[in-house]
Structures are given as structure tokens and as C-alpha cells.
Amino acid sequence: MTTQSLDSTAVHLLRELAPQVLGVVARRYGDFAAAEDAVQEALIAAAMQWPVAGVPSSPRGWLYQVAVRRMTDHLRSEMARRRREDAIASQAAAAEPFVPPPDAELGMERDDTLVLLFMCCHPALTPPSAIALTLRAVGGLTTAEIANAFLVSEATMAQRISRAKQSIKASQVPFSMPTAAERSERLSAVLHVLYLIFSEGYASSVGPALQRTDLSNEAIRLTRAVRGLLPNDGEVAGLLALMLLTDARRAARTGANGELIPLDEQDRTLWDQRLIAEGTALVSDALSRGSIGSYQLQAAIAAVHDEAGRAESTDWPQIFALYGLLKQTSDNPMVALNHAIAAAMVDGPSAGLELLKPLDTDARMAGHYRLDAVRAHLLEMAGDHGRAIVHYRAAAERTTSIPERNYLTTKAARLAAKEPAVALESARSALPVQDR
Numbered sequence: 001m002t003t004q005s006l007d008s009t010a011v012h013l014l015r016e017l018a019p020q021v022l023g024v025v026a027r028r029y030g031d032f033a034a035a036e037d038a039v040q041e042a043l044i045a046a047a048m049q050w051p052v053a054g055v056p057s058s059p060r061g062w063l064y065q066v067a068v069r070r071m072t073d074h075l076r077s078e079m080a081r082r083r084r085e086d087a088i089a090s091q092a093a094a095a096e097p098f099v100p101p102p103d104a105e106l107g108m109e110r111d112d113t114l115v116l117l118f119m120c121c122h123p124a125l126t127p128p129s130a131i132a133l134t135l136r137a138v139g140g141l142t143t144a145e146i147a148n149a150f151l152v153s154e155a156t157m158a159q160r161i162s163r164a165k166q167s168i169k170a171s172q173v174p175f176s177m178p179t180a181a182e183r184s185e186r187l188s189a190v191l192h193v194l195y196l197i198f199s200e201g202y203a204s205s206v207g208p209a210l211q212r213t214d215l216s217n218e219a220i221r222l223t224r225a226v227r228g229l230l231p232n233d234g235e236v237a238g239l240l241a242l243m244l245l246t247d248a249r250r251a252a253r254t255g256a257n258g259e260l261i262p263l264d265e266q267d268r269t270l271w272d273q274r275l276i277a278e279g280t281a282l283v284s285d286a287l288s289r290g291s292i293g294s295y296q297l298q299a300a301i302a303a304v305h306d307e308a309g310r311a312e313s314t315d316w317p318q319i320f321a322l323y324g325l326l327k328q329t330s331d332n333p334m335v336a337l338n339h340a341i342a343a344a345m346v347d348g349p350s351a352g353l354e355l356l357k358p359l360d361t362d363a364r365m366a367g368h369y370r371l372d373a374v375r376a377h378l379l380e381m382a383g384d385h386g387r388a389i390v391h392y393r394a395a396a397e398r399t400t401s402i403p404e405r406n407y408l409t410t411k412a413a414r415l416a417a418k419e420p421a422v423a424l425e426s427a428r429s430a431l432p433v434q435d436r
Helices: 008-029 032-053 057-081 085-095 113-118 127-137 141-148 156-172 180-202 213-229 232-247 275-288 294-307 316-329 333-347 347-363 369-382 385-398 400-417 420-430
Strands: none
Touching: 008 032, 008 057, 008 113, 032 127, 032 156, 057 113, 057 127, 085 232, 085 333, 113 127, 113 156, 113 213, 113 275, 127 156, 127 213, 141 156, 156 400, 180 213, 180 232, 180 333, 232 275, 275 294, 275 385, 294 316, 316 333, 333 347, 333 369, 347 369, 369 400, 385 400
């Protein structure tokens, strides 16, 4: 689907309707992979025809009609391929449903969005495959758009999505809500995928842009849908709150040229107070219910940051305590990294540097730029500018985000400009022994 010729309202409409139509087609025919392909073809047809003919009065009915026709063609093709014309002719007549005219309203009162999310986030899929499939089937993004977001070729992304659909088909997962026994595990996978989509959108790991708002907006939209269907789940509320409280800072995170602006230097008058109020209310309500999960704790930390009118008034002791609780519920090294930063803000950089030491032997952090970046920041706080320069430069070499690389390189350059002799020695110490 090429969206350049569609206005933003039509693009949003297509993405909103895609999972609704896919749910009906997949439920009716019982073949998720084929139904997803049929709906994608319907979206492509809409992108080509609507700019010329206009958006129909019942766009959902129009998409459904086109998808059903594509699905019928698929079934007939399969029938011919299997050389069972006589037997399948009757099956085709029974399988082919009533196709409404383009402007007809459909009785699609059942919302299958959550079912689709659970299918796309099946535990058998790897996180990259689940993300890609979720963005395509539930988010309505095209293969080309998803490939562009993750800086891979369209062919590579198409293969990834195809493998994901084949995995779901091989698993024989029925198009229905998982059983009570499966629900907890599946919901965890759903929330994890939505979290990863938002994270990639808010702080893109690759490429020239710091943020991909199309991805972060889509993650928020889908999480709102889950929240609407599961209003009493504390972790769903916590994840939505975390996204809103984090996204509230979006306008202040980049400068005029797209450069990264760290949290303590942001113009907080640019923060979205409406999102902050909504996110704070969500997490406050979730925490008051007793059962506390990791997304709720992360949202609480984000709320403490957002409540500070100035960087200097941030309640770092509370943040340090919340990260301590989070470490008890999560074995994520990134949590330990942030815990070390909070420790440095409360007890000084030496305390933070001490907490970083165990991460040096954590295989999950091997070669990750964030460990070098945090160590450089704490060393700068401690006044050890020579070692800080070395680690800023190491972090810059390892990150694949151009704005973050530029930020880290600039930090090293500014320190070097302040103390040229220290910079020279740090550069010399970073060379191999034979080159010193």
C-alpha cells in the first residue's frame, strides 16, 4: 500500500479498519495467513482507488468486499491446484459468503483486535517476527513501511512476515481467544511486543532519526485497544501509562536539527501535560489495586520524572527506591543500568560506578553502547574526564543511531576542548600498546 496519495485521515482510517476486516475474514474462513494476504490486497486497492473515486460511505464494507473476493480467488486457486474440481465446487458455493455492495453496512459488532494481537504475539514467534506481524496484521502498516522502519529491504521483511504466518499456521492456533490457562502467557507476550514497538518508535535503534512517531503512535493505539478490552488488568494499564508518560516528552527530546536533547536539558514547558495527567491517573489507579508489575513500576518512575518542573527538583531517592523494587521483579540488565544512574544521583558517581561493575561480565551487555555511555556520564560526574572521553567515544562507535552517535561524539569533543592534555592522554591510552 502506497500512502503518499492518501491524506492522513484516510491512512489512519485504513489502519483502524484493517484489523476489524481481517478479524471477520479470518474467523469466517479459518485461514489467518490467507485472510491477512487478502486484507492487505484490499488495502492496496483502497490506496489506489480512493484518491481517485473518493472514500466510500462504508469503507469497512468496501474493504470487506474486496478482501472476500480475493479470498474466494485464493480458494478457487487452491481447489484447481489440488485437482478436486467437482468436490470443491460445492465447497466453494458453501464457503463463499454474501458479498455486500461497497456502501453496505456489515454486522461486525464483534471486535477481533485482541484475538489478532494474541495470534500475532504467539510465544512460538521470535520478538522481531511478532513485531513485524503485529504491525502488518493489526497495525495496518505495509511490508514496505515496516521494512523502512527497521532499515531492512522489503524482500527481507516480506520473508520475515511470511515465516511468521507459516509458524502460526503450523501451530494450528484456532482463531479464538486463548484459554484461561494460555491467557496469562499470551498476554505477557502481547504486552512485550507492544513495549518493543513503542521503544523502537520513541528511540529508534538505527538510522538518521531519533524517533519514529508512526511506530510509537501505533503502539499507543494498540495498547489503548487492549486496555479497552481488558480494563481491569494492572499491567495493561501500567504499560499504557508508561507509554503516555514517556511520549509526553517527545517534543522536547530533539532540537531544530533533530539532535538529541537529554532529559536534564529539555525544555519542560514543551512536555504534553494532557498525556502526563492521563498517564499519572492510570498508574496511580493501577498501583492502588495491590498487585504491582514491572510496567507499573516503570510508569511510576516515568511519572516521578514528569512531575519535576525542573531537572534539579527530580525526586531521585524515590526513583532509586523504585528501581530497587524493579530489580527484584526483573532480571533485565537495562534496569540495573538505570539503577546505577539513580544511585549516582543519590549517593554520588562512585556509588553508581560500583553498581556498573557486575554488568561488565553480563553477556547480554557485551558490546552494548549503553554501558559505555552510562559509565562515561558517571566518570564525567566524578571528574575523571580522560576515562570519560574514552567511554564516550567507545559508545559512539557502537551505537547504530546517528543522533545518539552525534550526541556522544559531541560530549567527548566538549570534554576534550576543555582539557586538551587530558584528551591527548585519553586518546593515547585508547590505542593498542604497539601504537602508543
